[in-house]
Amino acid sequence: MSSLFKNPVARRLLRPATTLVDQRVQRPVSRLRKDIDKVAHGDREARESLRKELDSLRKELGGVRKEMGSLRDEVSGLRGKQYAYDLIFERVGRAGHRAPTKEQFEKLVDEIAEVSGQDRRFARRNATAAFRNVVALEALGVGRVAGTNSNVCGKLATVPLLDPPNGDVLEIGTLFGLFSATFMRMLHRAGIEPRLTIVDPLAGSQLQPGTNFGSEPTGTPVRLDVVRANLALGGTAGELARIQQGFSGDEEVREAVSDRQYGVIIIDGDHSEEGVAADLEWAEQIAAPGGIVVLDDYGDPGWEGVQAAGDKHLAGTTRFDLVGRVATSAFLRARD
Numbered sequence: 001m002s003s004l005f006k007n008p009v010a011r012r013l014l015r016p017a018t019t020l021v022d023q024r025v026q027r028p029v030s031r032l033r034k035d036i037d038k039v040a041h042g043d044r045e046a047r048e049s050l051r052k053e054l055d056s057l058r059k060e061l062g063g064v065r066k067e068m069g070s071l072r073d074e075v076s077g078l079r080g081k082q083y084a085y086d087l088i089f090e091r092v093g094r095a096g097h098r099a100p101t102k103e104q105f106e107k108l109v110d111e112i113a114e115v116s117g118q119d120r121r122f123a124r125r126n127a128t129a130a131f132r133n134v135v136a137l138e139a140l141g142v143g144r145v146a147g148t149n150s151n152v153c154g155k156l157a158t159v160p161l162l163d164p165p166n167g168d169v170l171e172i173g174t175l176f177g178l179f180s181a182t183f184m185r186m187l188h189r190a191g192i193e194p195r196l197t198i199v200d201p202l203a204g205s206q207l208q209p210g211t212n213f214g215s216e217p218t219g220t221p222v223r224l225d226v227v228r229a230n231l232a233l234g235g236t237a238g239e240l241a242r243i244q245q246g247f248s249g250d251e252e253v254r255e256a257v258s259d260r261q262y263g264v265i266i267i268d269g270d271h272s273e274e275g276v277a278a279d280l281e282w283a284e285q286i287a288a289p290g291g292i293v294v295l296d297d298y299g300d301p302g303w304e305g306v307q308a309a310g311d312k313h314l315a316g317t318t319r320f321d322l323v324g325r326v327a328t329s330a331f332l333r334a335r336d
């Protein structure tokens with residue numbers, strides 16, 4: 001069997017053609033069978049008709065061979081294009097691929113529409129814009145955006161639809177700053193002129209208590225200069241971003257950036273239960289009325305502490321209401 005027919009993709013692509021070929025070859029073969037029966041019984045006319053049938057079958061087979069040849073060329077052309085597509089979207093050089101399936105993307109759009117209470121058209125528009133931005137910025141930037149396609153695009157698409165009360169954004173835990181840069185673009189698309197504050201130790205590599213990440217898939221250090229290079233891709237808001245190096249639990253860090261009421265707070269730093277609980281307590285004090293708090297990796301089995309801290313916090317005395325969940329992010333809104 002030719003290697004083309006062993007390849008499942010090629011087999012799927014060629015299925016309609018092979019069915020057609022089967023039908024075209026099958027018809028004259030059935031006719032031939034009948035004639036062969038007659039010839040076997042000494043019928044001359046049948047012999048002549050059999051010869052004609054054989055000639056026409058030969059021609060037919062020539063045509064089929066030609067068609068198969070051009071289909072083979074077409075499939076090998078598609079394979080060539082697929083390779084280039086894979087180079088853009090595959091996981092090499094980041095934590096995961098950037099090629100969501102239709103089912104995954106439609107599910108994401110449903111969740112965004114439900115949590116934001118907005119028309120599905122707007123959810124789709126935002127999710128699509130978010131996806132294009134992530135692919136573009138990861139291609140141009142230094143390092144990567146952390147998280148799966150649904151996790152990342154969910155945050156980027158949903159927050160603008162929740163209409164935050166002001167453009168002041170605090171991101172706790174930025175890694176390479178590439179999510180922040182993309183987020184600035186998404187807010188700007190929605191007509192919001194954001195002002196960004198970032199808190200992260202930027203200690204050379206990602207810090208997580210009790211977790212050893214091994215080697216970073218990008219090979220890029222987690223450093224201030226890297227974050228600055230990426231923020232430049234986020235427009236004016238990225239360039240003007242305020243970066244406070246240090247841990248969100250440190251008093252001097254908190255003091256330096258607690259000078260305003262934030263319309264959006266993204267909690268994505270220390271993922272331990274204690275770390276998330278402490279960030280939520282701090283967020284209670286600095287979230288603007290109506291402000292949105294994004295609890296990243298909520299419900300992610302790899303980060304159980306996030307949901308544990310979030311659920312405990314919401315069950316206690318709090319200004320925050322759970323708006324809903326999109327992929328592995330919970331969205332809270334602050335009361336007055």
Ligand SMILES: C[S@@+](CC[C@H](N)C(=O)[O-])C[C@H]1O[C@@H](n2cnc3c(N)ncnc32)[C@H](O)[C@@H]1O
Nearest residue numbers: 145146173174175179200206207247248269270
């Ligand atoms: C999951 S990454 C952030 C990913 C980024 N938000 C994104 O979406 O691409 C977590 C970052 O938080 C940092 N971090 C750890 N503990 C922190 C803390 N207590 N305060 C601030 N940042 C912290 C880590 O070093 C790392 O850079």
